[in-house]
Structure formats: C-alpha cells, structure tokens
Amino acid sequence: MxxxxxxxxxxxxxxxxxxxxxxxxxxxxxxxxxxxxxxxxxxxxxxxxxxxxxxxxxxxxxxxxxxxxxxxxxxxxxxxxxxxxxxxxxxxxxxxxxxxxxxxxxxxxxxxxxxxxxxxxxxxxxxxxxxxxxxxxxxxxxxxxxxxxxxxxxxxxxxxxxxxxxxxxxxxxxxxxxxxxxxxxxPAESAPPPAAMIERVARAEHAFVLGRGATFAVATEAALKLKETCAIHAEAYSSAEVLHGPAELARPGFLVIAFMPTDAGREGMKMTLRLLAAAGADVVRVDAGGDDAGDRLACATAASPLLTPIAMIHRFYGLAEAVSRRLGRNPDHPRNLHKVTETI
The missing domain is CATH 3.40.50.10490 (Glucose-6-phosphate isomerase like protein; domain 1)
Known part of the structure; x- marks a missing residue:
C-alpha cells in the first residue's frame, strides 16, 4: 500500500x-x-x-x-x-x-x-x-x-x-x-519518515509522548493519534510531570517520543530524557532543524518558537500514518471511532 x-x-x-x-x-x-x-x-x-x-x-x-x-x-x-x-x-x-x-x-x-x-x-x-x-x-x-x-x-x-x-x-x-x-x-514537512523509526514505533505496545509548554499541547495530540490510528497505548505528559510517578513504568522496550522545545523548556526536557534512557526506555525525538535518523524526526524551524510545534505535529502525522499502514491498519477508518462523536 x-x-x-x-x-x-x-x-x-x-x-x-x-x-x-x-x-x-x-x-x-x-x-x-x-x-x-x-x-x-x-x-x-x-x-x-x-x-x-x-x-x-x-x-x-x-x-x-x-x-x-x-x-x-x-x-x-x-x-x-x-x-x-x-x-x-x-x-x-x-x-x-x-x-x-x-x-x-x-x-x-x-x-x-x-x-x-x-x-x-x-x-x-x-x-x-x-x-x-x-x-x-x-x-x-x-x-x-x-x-x-x-x-x-x-x-x-x-x-x-x-x-x-x-x-x-x-x-x-x-x-x-x-x-x-x-x-x-x-509543505517542506512532506518527506516520508525514516524506515527505522517506523519500525521502532510499530513494535511498541506502550509509549509516553512528552512535551513542555507549547510542545506539550502537540504531544497530547500525538498520543491521541497513536491510539486512534495505530492502536498503540500512548499517554502524554509534560516532561516535568512524568517524573512524578509515571517514570516508574520506563523499562527496556518502553517507547518515549519527545517533542523537543526550542525555548526555555529544552534543557529540562534533555534532563528528563537522560533519566528515562538510563532506565532503559527507547527514546526518539521530534526536533527542529537537522536531519532525520532512526531516533530523530526532523522538522522545519518556524520564525517563532511558539509556532515550531505546529511544524512538529504536521511532520509527526506522516509518521503516525506510516506506522498505521505498517501495522496493517487503515488510518482513515479506526474500528471504534466516527468523524462526529455524539456525547452528552
């Protein structure tokens, strides 16, 4: 496909x-x-x-x-x-x-x-x-x-x-x-994600998706997309909040996807990722600038750090779509969801 x-x-x-x-x-x-x-x-x-x-x-x-x-x-x-x-x-x-x-x-x-x-x-x-x-x-x-x-x-x-x-x-x-x-x-964000990263995410059963400040907002959306298109159990946390209990779940094979801030939150995110990696977590980053790699999904840098998260989630969507297809799923039609959700 x-x-x-x-x-x-x-x-x-x-x-x-x-x-x-x-x-x-x-x-x-x-x-x-x-x-x-x-x-x-x-x-x-x-x-x-x-x-x-x-x-x-x-x-x-x-x-x-x-x-x-x-x-x-x-x-x-x-x-x-x-x-x-x-x-x-x-x-x-x-x-x-x-x-x-x-x-x-x-x-x-x-x-x-x-x-x-x-x-x-x-x-x-x-x-x-x-x-x-x-x-x-x-x-x-x-x-x-x-x-x-x-x-x-x-x-x-x-x-x-x-x-x-x-x-x-x-x-x-x-x-x-x-x-x-x-x-x-x-439009510059349309390159396919690295094959190694598709495989890395596809084999995960559970994941944390981390951000800080404005990147936390898009981390929540990325976690939602992993659930609805790939049926991967993913939970979003602030990189500060994840250390208050959830980090205990980190172990070899546990996936962590980090939306890297390009502002004052960046150093704190790096510290959190070091701690999670030391516990054995498989850490991949969505980051601005540079090149793609098996553990890094690169996106363009917006003229304001407050806007770069928009480029990040746009690039991530391509990864979620590719992982969904790799898992044999149809990202257009999740099994248990509809376009208009009628809750009361």
Whole structure:
C-alpha cells in the first residue's frame, strides 16, 4: 500500500494550502476580534472542546498565558449537559473549537457559557453547523472536507487560528509575521519518515509522548493519534510531570517520543530524557532543524518558537500514518471511532 492511497496522507499534504486559505480568508475577522478582546479585557479565557480540538485548546492556553498574560482554563462540557451547573462567566471569553461543530455536548456548553455572560467565539470547519451559527464570533477553519476520521488538516488549522487570534489580541507584529510564513513552511514537512523509526514505533505496545509548554499541547495530540490510528497505548505528559510517578513504568522496550522545545523548556526536557534512557526506555525525538535518523524526526524551524510545534505535529502525522499502514491498519477508518462523536 502506498501513502497516496489514504485520505489521511492526502489531507496531511493539504495543510499548507489550508493555512494559506485560512489566513487570507480570516484576516479581517481576526483583526476585528483582536480589537474586541482588547476592549473587553476579559479576566479569563475558557475553552470548550474534545478530542483533537481539545489539543488545539491546550495550545491556545499556552499561547494566551505566555503572550497575552491571561489565565486560560478548559471547561468540561458535562458541566452543562450532565450537571446543569451555572458558571459565572461575566468578563470571560469562551472559545469553542470543533471540526464538525455538531457534537451536542460542545454546542450545549457554548450555549451555557453565553448565557453565563461569556463572549463566545467558535473556531469551526463546518460554518453552517450549530456551533458556528450560535456563537457571537466565528473564525472559520477553512480546511475543506476532511474524509479521514483522524483529523489532521483541520487540527493544523485550529492551531493556526488560535495563534493568529493571540497575535491580533496582543498586537504582536513579530508573531503575526511568523504566522504568515507557515503556508510556505508546512509543505517542506512532506518527506516520508525514516524506515527505522517506523519500525521502532510499530513494535511498541506502550509509549509516553512528552512535551513542555507549547510542545506539550502537540504531544497530547500525538498520543491521541497513536491510539486512534495505530492502536498503540500512548499517554502524554509534560516532561516535568512524568517524573512524578509515571517514570516508574520506563523499562527496556518502553517507547518515549519527545517533542523537543526550542525555548526555555529544552534543557529540562534533555534532563528528563537522560533519566528515562538510563532506565532503559527507547527514546526518539521530534526536533527542529537537522536531519532525520532512526531516533530523530526532523522538522522545519518556524520564525517563532511558539509556532515550531505546529511544524512538529504536521511532520509527526506522516509518521503516525506510516506506522498505521505498517501495522496493517487503515488510518482513515479506526474500528471504534466516527468523524462526529455524539456525547452528552
């Protein structure tokens, strides 16, 4: 089977075009929303999402806290759907993130947040969906139809939408310039992963996926993709948090995939990896710059270290797709998953 036979691979390759279309189409909306958020000056930012979209929300959290200096918290949709709790969200902004915009619990939590006083913002691919039409503000992801159950191009679009929103909110010209370079950077990530790394990951039964700061957000997405496309049990941790108990699981043959920060978190990650390797763990890195190797998946370096994680997860998607096929699986159609997950 060749890579071109899967929708997942084709959609990975579309990411650069998607981001270019999104940035051009959303520019006016994003600028206006940035001005609105500056005027509102919310006390807190909240996010509403599940699955890959919740990994986008975690990335938004790190950017909002680092760049804007505002605390950001995820709201579990069951707060509205199961428990009927009434939150106090005056002077809050609530960002909902979804590919389909049709998951009932996400839609209901957004309604609840709006009733509670939050300014609601939806980042959605399907703009005729309930989540999109009911939000006060909309940032379309413009990823186009996504046929693979495993979201890739819509996930990249969600990460970029969050970064663009933060740049407009803060009025950060350098970050905006760096974001504008992403459409040209992402197509460079299309090289197939090293065969030795495919074999290394394919033989794993369990794995830690590590990151720190913004790379932790994409580590959570990578762990999710290993589970849904490859049926490999993978758990994401901060490289600091993994030492508080989980590291006891490290032993010969235990896989560790590390998304290497290119900022202040890098040295701490290196220390953690040394400790895990000493316990026998098989450590592979996703890192910026340099060349691929059996234990290293290289990606392009973005103009801002806050954006390099987007290049990292884009490159990792190709690895997950290749490992899935190596294991005889169809990454487009996981056995127990559907494109729209209808939880309540």
């Amino acid at each position: 060749t890579a071109s036979l899967t929708h997942m691979r084709a959609e990975i390759d579309e990411a650069g075009e998607v981001v270019e279309r999104q940035l051009a189409g959303d520019a006016g909306r994003t600028d206006r929303l940035g001005l609105k958020l500056r005027a509102l000056d919310p006390l807190v930012l909240t996010t509403i999402a599940r699955g890959s979209s919740d990994c986008c929300a975690l990335y938004l959290k790190y950017l909002a806290e680092i760049v804007v200096g505002i605390p950001c918290a995820s709201i579990g949709p069951s707060i509205a759907t199961l428990y009927g709790a009434r939150l106090r969200l005056a002077r809050a902004a609530a960002v909902s993130i979804s590919q389909s915009g049709r998951s009932p619990d996400i839609v209901e939590m957004q309604r609840s947040a709006r009733k509670a006083g939050a300014t609601t913002i939806a980042m959605v691919n399907e703009i005729d969906s309930p989540l999109a039409t009911e939000a006060e503000e909309l940032l379309p992801l413009m990823a186009g139809r996504e046929q693979s159950v495993a979201a890739t191009k819509s996930m990249i679009a969600g990460l970029v939408a969050g970064a663009a929103l933060v740049a407009a909110w803060r009025g950060d010209a350098d970050l905006r310039t760096a974001i504008a370079g992403l459409p040209a950077l992402l």
